[in-house]
Amino acid sequence: METSTQRRQNKTAVVIPAHNEARSIANTVRACRALPGVDLLIVVDDGSDDNTQEYARQAGAVVVRHSVSRGKASAMETGVKVAAMRDIEGGLPRNILFLDADLGDTAVEATALVETLQSGVADCVIATLPQQRGAGGRGFVMNLARKAIFKTTGWKPQAPLSGQRCLTREALDKAMPFAEGWGVEVGMTIDLLQNGFTIQEVPCDFTHRATGNDLVGNLHRADQYKDVWVAAMRRRLKRSRVSAEAIKRASADQAPGKPYSLAE
Numbered sequence: 001m002e003t004s005t006q007r008r009q010n011k012t013a014v015v016i017p018a019h020n021e022a023r024s025i026a027n028t029v030r031a032c033r034a035l036p037g038v039d040l041l042i043v044v045d046d047g048s049d050d051n052t053q054e055y056a057r058q059a060g061a062v063v064v065r066h067s068v069s070r071g072k073a074s075a076m077e078t079g080v081k082v083a084a085m086r087d088i089e090g091g092l093p094r095n096i097l098f099l100d101a102d103l104g105d106t107a108v109e110a111t112a113l114v115e116t117l118q119s120g121v122a123d124c125v126i127a128t129l130p131q132q133r134g135a136g137g138r139g140f141v142m143n144l145a146r147k148a149i150f151k152t153t154g155w156k157p158q159a160p161l162s163g164q165r166c167l168t169r170e171a172l173d174k175a176m177p178f179a180e181g182w183g184v185e186v187g188m189t190i191d192l193l194q195n196g197f198t199i200q201e202v203p204c205d206f207t208h209r210a211t212g213n214d215l216v217g218n219l220h221r222a223d224q225y226k227d228v229w230v231a232a233m234r235r236r237l238k239r240s241r242v243s244a245e246a247i248k249r250a251s252a253d254q255a256p257g258k259p260y261s262l263a264e
Helices: 004-009 025-032 052-058 072-085 104-119 140-153 169-175 181-194 215-237 244-253
Strands: 012-018 038-046 062-066 095-098 124-128 165-167 199-203
Touching: 012 025, 012 052, 012 072, 025 038, 025 052, 025 104, 038 052, 038 072, 052 062, 062 072, 072 095, 072 181, 095 104, 095 169, 104 124, 104 165, 104 199, 124 181, 140 181, 140 215, 140 244, 165 169, 165 181, 169 181, 181 199, 181 215
Parallel strands: 012 038, 012 095, 038 062, 124 199
Antiparallel strands: 095 165, 124 165
């Protein structure tokens, strides 16, 4: 694996999956331009029927468009492939920073993710967010995600569904292909830990559009629950790469906000 010195030399590509985000995408892209070491901004327009791609391009992003919506995981994979195509041949591969399209000006808070990854303490850094105004739901999806990760890795994450995460290319390669749909974050977390990579959560003062308690919000949470359940079950049915003893030992030693690893 790379040393912290090598990581500080790596540039970072921001990948933003977006669907009908014309209201916020330009502000999000512009805020990302202030992030340290970022030299590539990629917006994957996942079949939007508004002006998402135009606003993203005008703000300075490289835009790739899906003609029809393929879902978040597919948009993320497309962004990673585009970033790899733009790496310098024979040079250092870019780290990848995934961010949601609706962060707006608060996307600059991802500085903490980039800098923590560059320090070398973890291979994947995940943002924990403050309570979002207007958020609905009763935590069913969050609890399912947290339990799924714990059962397969022994880790108790604070933000198991956070899409704001920065990874080395080496770690990312082991996490692909992603779990489908809204199960992408849970699947990625489990795959990374079972492959011996280190994950750390870092507080970031992001704000974004919260999912409400109306019909649309509840249907969204139902889709999330299904996708998380499928991602978790597929990984539980696979033979674990890590011994039960290693999981038990790492779980006993974990502390909130500290790096977590199953490496023996």
